[in-house]
Amino acid sequence: MSNYHIKHLEEYYQVYRKSVRNPEVFWEEIAEEHFMWRKKWDNVLSWDFTKPEVKWFEGAKLNITENCIDRHIYTRGDKTAIIFEPNNPDEDAQHITYRQLHDKVCRFANVLKEKGIGKGDRVCIYLPMIPELAISVLACARIGAIHSVVFAGFSSSALATRVKDCDAKMVITSDGSYRGSKTIDLKGIVDDALNDCEGVESVLVAKRIHSEINMKEGRDHWLEPLLEEAYHDCVPEIMDAEDPLFILYTSGSTGQPKGMVHSSGGYMVYTAYTFKNVFQYRENDIYWCTADIGWITGHSYIVYGPLANGATTVMFEGVPSYPDYGRFWQIVEKHKVTQFYTAPTAIRALAKEGVEHVENHDLSSLKVLGTVGEPINEEAWHWYDDNIGKRKAPIVDTWWQTETGGIMITPIPFATPTKPTYATLPFIGIQPALMDEQGQEIKGNQVDGRLCIKFPWPSMARTIWGNHQRYKDTYFSAFENKYFTGDGALRDEVGYYRITGRVDDVVIVSGHNLGTAPIEDAINEHPAVSESAIVGFPHDIKGNALYGYVILKETGESRNHDNLRKEINQLITEQIGPIAKLDKIQFTSGLPKTRSGKIMRRILRKIASNDTANLGDTSTLLNPDCVKEIMDGVL
Ligand code: WTA
Numbered sequence: 001m002s003n004y005h006i007k008h009l010e011e012y013y014q015v016y017r018k019s020v021r022n023p024e025v026f027w028e029e030i031a032e033e034h035f036m037w038r039k040k041w042d043n044v045l046s047w048d049f050t051k052p053e054v055k056w057f058e059g060a061k062l063n064i065t066e067n068c069i070d071r072h073i074y075t076r077g078d079k080t081a082i083i084f085e086p087n088n089p090d091e092d093a094q095h096i097t098y099r100q101l102h103d104k105v106c107r108f109a110n111v112l113k114e115k116g117i118g119k120g121d122r123v124c125i126y127l128p129m130i131p132e133l134a135i136s137v138l139a140c141a142r143i144g145a146i147h148s149v150v151f152a153g154f155s156s157s158a159l160a161t162r163v164k165d166c167d168a169k170m171v172i173t174s175d176g177s178y179r180g181s182k183t184i185d186l187k188g189i190v191d192d193a194l195n196d197c198e199g200v201e202s203v204l205v206a207k208r209i210h211s212e213i214n215m216k217e218g219r220d221h222w223l224e225p226l227l228e229e230a231y232h233d234c235v236p237e238i239m240d241a242e243d244p245l246f247i248l249y250t251s252g253s254t255g256q257p258k259g260m261v262h263s264s265g266g267y268m269v270y271t272a273y274t275f276k277n278v279f280q281y282r283e284n285d286i287y288w289c290t291a292d293i294g295w296i297t298g299h300s301y302i303v304y305g306p307l308a309n310g311a312t313t314v315m316f317e318g319v320p321s322y323p324d325y326g327r328f329w330q331i332v333e334k335h336k337v338t339q340f341y342t343a344p345t346a347i348r349a350l351a352k353e354g355v356e357h358v359e360n361h362d363l364s365s366l367k368v369l370g371t372v373g374e375p376i377n378e379e380a381w382h383w384y385d386d387n388i389g390k391r392k393a394p395i396v397d398t399w400w401q402t403e404t405g406g407i408m409i410t411p412i413p414f415a416t417p418t419k420p421t422y423a424t425l426p427f428i429g430i431q432p433a434l435m436d437e438q439g440q441e442i443k444g445n446q447v448d449g450r451l452c453i454k455f456p457w458p459s460m461a462r463t464i465w466g467n468h469q470r471y472k473d474t475y476f477s478a479f480e481n482k483y484f485t486g487d488g489a490l491r492d493e494v495g496y497y498r499i500t501g502r503v504d505d506v507v508i509v510s511g512h513n514l515g516t517a518p519i520e521d522a523i524n525e526h527p528a529v530s531e532s533a534i535v536g537f538p539h540d541i542k543g544n545a546l547y548g549y550v551i552l553k554e555t556g557e558s559r560n561h562d563n564l565r566k567e568i569n570q571l572i573t574e575q576i577g578p579i580a581k582l583d584k585i586q587f588t589s590g591l592p593k594t595r596s597g598k599i600m601r602r603i604l605r606k607i608a609s610n611d612t613a614n615l616g617d618t619s620t621l622l623n624p625d626c627v628k629e630i631m632d633g634v635l
Helices: 011-021 023-034 066-078 097-113 131-143 156-165 184-196 223-229 265-278 296-308 325-336 344-352 378-388 468-476 516-524 562-575 601-608 627-631
Strands: 041-048 051-059 080-085 096-097 122-126 146-149 171-172 178-181 183-184 203-205 221-222 244-249 256-265 286-289 312-316 339-344 366-371 395-397 433-434 447-453 485-492 497-502 506-509 512-515 529-539 543-553 584-588
Touching: 011 041, 011 156, 023 041, 023 096, 023 265, 051 265, 066 097, 066 265, 066 296, 080 097, 080 131, 080 325, 096 097, 097 131, 097 223, 122 131, 122 156, 131 171, 131 244, 131 296, 131 312, 156 184, 156 516, 156 562, 156 584, 171 184, 203 223, 221 223, 244 296, 256 265, 256 468, 265 296, 286 296, 286 325, 296 312, 325 339, 344 378, 344 543, 366 378, 378 395, 433 485, 447 497, 468 485, 497 506, 506 529, 506 543, 512 516, 516 529, 516 543, 516 562, 529 601, 543 562, 543 601, 562 584, 584 627, 601 627
Parallel strands: 080 312, 122 146, 122 171, 146 244, 171 203, 203 221, 286 312, 286 339, 339 366, 366 395, 543 584
Antiparallel strands: 041 051, 080 096, 178 183, 244 256, 433 447, 447 485, 485 497, 506 512, 529 543
């Protein structure tokens, strides 16, 4: 019998030891007993981090949607799979049962086929958090098409970049979206993006806000009539365990976003197993993750992980502040949510509004609370624990990444004693290592270093779409034979991990990864700008905010700096999206550079954070004088 459900700390240690002593045997048991395979694997694992190449369950055949939908129809066909909670609390929630989900996914899959989509084709999904988003993701998986969901807050040019990078044949969108009191013209954004994407043959449009939109003859199709006509059953495409399931873009510290490619078999096994244990999901629980399906958290822990376990998963279309700051808690009360998973930035924003928004809601259904996306500060942790969990619901601070596919370091609720700001212990099968700058592993406790993973796990990304070399360079070249996460971490006296933050040029703003280089590229396109450097600085609500240092081509008082700031942020909004806007923009005549011409961001970070007591030795810089100028002008 495999250890599918871990219930106490000793069991955790025992299963953990087994999983690292003999990973193949361990994962084979989990895979065999809890999933539906059309054919078993020839080999559990082969790997070589120098190439890098990792294969799990090689030779196995499956379709992930049979695991997420079909097999549940016999045992829980009338159970709710998805609860859709609309943006507006006056609109009725929808309860979609497993049987209905099967029907909807099959019809959608047949529409995709009819529009010429087949196995291996890329389909870009640009939808708000409405049921069609989850359904279209599953419909792609049903026929073996590779979905690439782009968060519907990205701009048209960010969307175009992603559509082109994976050469998508189709885009799925809606006439628009609701966000709090606003509506957003998604279809207009898609139209702009597609001016520049020749490979897209068709666009499917879901109706959500009933706005007047432009439909391009021959290319654009309303979804509803097609779904109505489509046949309600669709034989699943039988996939190889290693066939790509999806691409999801994440920001790199430089250049283009990276299209992380996830597999079918390993991804399914790991997301399902982590979901079960990290949230201690039981049959009649109502699980809610507030993330957007446009991010990895939504892929793994709104769609695939929960559905593979036959769970009821809530999808919320709106925002925490609409119609008021009690909205999350009203939803918890309304649907009797048992597991609630959100981001530190949301907790901080809600804590700031005061407990009165919490107090008039019954939160007694909650059993487990989770956080993800960035380090959670102690104050926010306690606010969450005291006011939401009432000190009875353990908080799982889950550390992981788009690249890792599933949760990597986390407490197991009711088993691992929690500790504020600590993600605590590696999940089953995960072998972390802390490395020093010389590339040596730091053993023992009470140490800190760069966080790496020493051994493959089933849901790790297999490559970067179209650029395997970049995959190798980014993740497998910094430390020999190890996956490098880009994060720093410390390990305390009992072996608990605390993530200290990124050690590369990625800044996490409100839980969103933002590479600084693409933002600098956007700014530098402004005709008045000659050079720029972006760094993160601490922010009460967002965790980090962005600070830009900008050198103008012509200095002097002739230019209105406030207007320039607006124009720069406008440019960033157009090129990347509003999430990447700068909080502060300082104009300067120089940027501190090393003798080889590299910008010393470390110094800029310290100045932006008002931490100038020990800037270190600046005398070796190419232009030490500019440091004083920047310090004098700090905002
Ligand atoms: C950060 C999100 C501290 C980290 C699932 C990581 C965290 C990046 C935590 C990945 C956490 C995520 N504590 N930091 N619990 N969770 N991070 O790809 O820097 O959007 O590398 O995946 O978020 O962000 P991504």
